[in-house]
Amino acid sequence: MSENNKKSYDDRIDPALYSPTKKGPIGRFFAPVAGFGVTISSMFRPVVTEQYPFERVPTQPRFHGRHQLNRYADGLERCIGCELCAWACPADAIYVEAGANTPDAQYAPGERFGKVYQINYLRCILCGLCIQACPTRALTMTNDFDELVGPTRESLIFEKQDLLAPMLDGMLAAPHPMVAGTTDDDYYRDEITGPTEEQIDWVRSRRPDDPTLAKAGKGAEK
Numbered sequence: 775m776s777e778n779n780k781k782s783y784d785d786r787i788d789p790a791l792y793s794p795t796k797k798g799p800i801g802r803f804f805a806p807v808a809g810f811g812v813t814i815s816s817m818f819r820p821v822v823t824e825q826y827p828f829e830r831v832p833t834q835p836r837f838h839g840r841h842q843l844n845r846y847a848d849g850l851e852r853c854i855g856c857e858l859c860a861w862a863c864p865a866d867a868i869y870v871e872a873g874a875n876t877p878d879a880q881y882a883p884g885e886r887f888g889k890v891y892q893i894n895y896l897r898c899i900l901c902g903l904c905i906q907a908c909p910t911r912a913l914t915m916t917n918d919f920d921e922l923v924g925p926t927r928e929s930l931i932f933e934k935q936d937l938l939a940p941m942l943d944g945m946l947a948a949p950h951p952m953v954a955g956t957t958d959d960d961y962y963r964d965e966i967t968g969p970t971e972e973q974i975d976w977v978r979s980r981r982p983d984d985p986t987l988a989k990a991g992k993g994a995e996k
Contacts (some may be wrong), residue, residue, distance in 0.1 A: 838901075839918045839919040839922075841893055841915055841916070842913070842914050842937060843912055844939050846964075847944070847945065847966050847968045848969040849946040850950070851912070851948055852910045853870075853882060854883070854884055855871070855882075855889065856872070857870045859905075859908055865898060865901075867894045867897035867898040867899075868892070869894075872886045872888060872889060880948070880949050880952060883952055883962070888934065891933070891937060892932065894932075895922050896927060902915060944968050944969070945969070945986060946969040946973055946984075947984055947985075950969075950973050950977050951976055974990050
């Protein structure tokens with residue numbers, strides 16, 4: 775830039791507009807207070823402290839809380855041990871080990887079931903990518919968050935029995951055979967409405983003391 779152009783450029787700038795020290799007496803008086811504007815304004819607002827755990831505010835309907843392993847209407851488990859949830863987890867918080875279903879020990883439709891299922895809540899970031907990867911909607915997230923604390927590290931590694939959904943009235947505890955005449959596709963399409971007489975008789979002959987027999991329903995096969 776030439777000396778003439780530089781001089782003309784400087785002449786167009788008013789130093790009073792760009793100098794941080796050029797403030798009026800009122801501006802200089804309130805300058806220290808302006809930095810605490812948010813703090814001072816908050817002092818006069820009502821207190822919104824939540825008295826947890828004595829008063830619990832309901833979470834939003836789509837809140838991502840503790841995981842749950844779901845069941846079908848007849849009581850068989852939805853998890854097929856595919857391990858897609860473990861592969862999708864960015865925090866490496868899920869461990870799955872599949873087991874083979876047998877005629878005498880059918881825990882889920884198809885060939886395999888989730889024999890070992892662990893979620894390490896010391897690592898879990900509750901992102902929900904695992905439930906998006908699940909092909910059978912076996913894994914979902916509930917609104918519960920109270921249990922995600924504990925006195926020891928071991929108590930925050932949830933096992934399969936900690937994650938399985940509770941047995942609803944009408945369900946029959948696994949293992950037991952699939953509904954006669956159906957395939958795993960029928961289960962995946964949620965066409966099973968409950969346990970049948972054959973399933974109930976199968977469990978009664980092998981586990982007569984099973985507590986779910988008393989309330990086991992008699993749903994349609996398909």
